[in-house]
Amino acid sequence: MNGLLAGRRAPYAVAGCALLLGAAACGHSSSQHAATAATATTTASADTPGRVEVHGRDIELDVTSAVAHLDAAGNGTLTMTVHNGETTPEHLDFVATPNAGRGVLTGVASGDNGSMQDAGILLPAGTTVAFGGSGPTVRLTGVQGVTAAHTLPVTLQFGVAGLVHLDAVVAGS
Known part of the structure; x- marks a missing residue:
């Protein structure tokens, strides 16, 4: 027994x-x-891929212009603009794509805005950080899961806001 x-x-x-x-x-x-x-309340519109808003107590994030620049092999970068409208700093910790894909985060070399810290890419309170170009970057390798509408489902992990889902527009690189 x-x-x-x-x-x-x-x-x-x-x-x-x-x-x-x-x-x-x-x-x-x-x-x-x-x-x-x-x-937190997340608002994403199917009419506006590449954009998501997250609002709640101590959370005010707007992600705009999210574009996955991919070659035929699924390699490239994710560019986007993230606005932290709160009085609390935020960090982007992780980027995921379908089929266990993962983005590699690289922060800017100097300054606070967009720098890599232990918690991820720093998004200071009341600032806008542009990913790509001279800002922090998200490198994608072997990405799969592009939809027929030429979008890529992306999950962003933030330190305060948590998981945020959006569809990035896909463009050839």
Whole structure:
């Protein structure tokens, strides 16, 4: 009987460990994510690919002009403009594309606006950061998942705002 009870508890123990490991691995507490998810509103329009707005308590981000410049092999860059309208600094931590694709972030060499820090690319309070050109960059390699509408689903991970989804316009490079 003891073996039977232990066998029934094992799946719960494994699930509990996975939950704890997942929360620890992401670097943010689950209460931070819950608070962000409960208070942030994301607005993305299918009529305006390349644009998303995220607004909530301590969150005011506008991502505009998101374009994935890709060659035939799916290599290139993601350019975009990110406006942090809040009084709190924000960081872009991670960029993901379909099929486990990932963007490589590179910050500017000097200055605070767009520099690479431990938490990601710095987006100071009340500023606009242009990714691409002389600003920070997002390099894409072997990207898959371009839609028939010539857009690329992209997920941006911010330190305060959390996960933000948008469709970047795809242009040949």
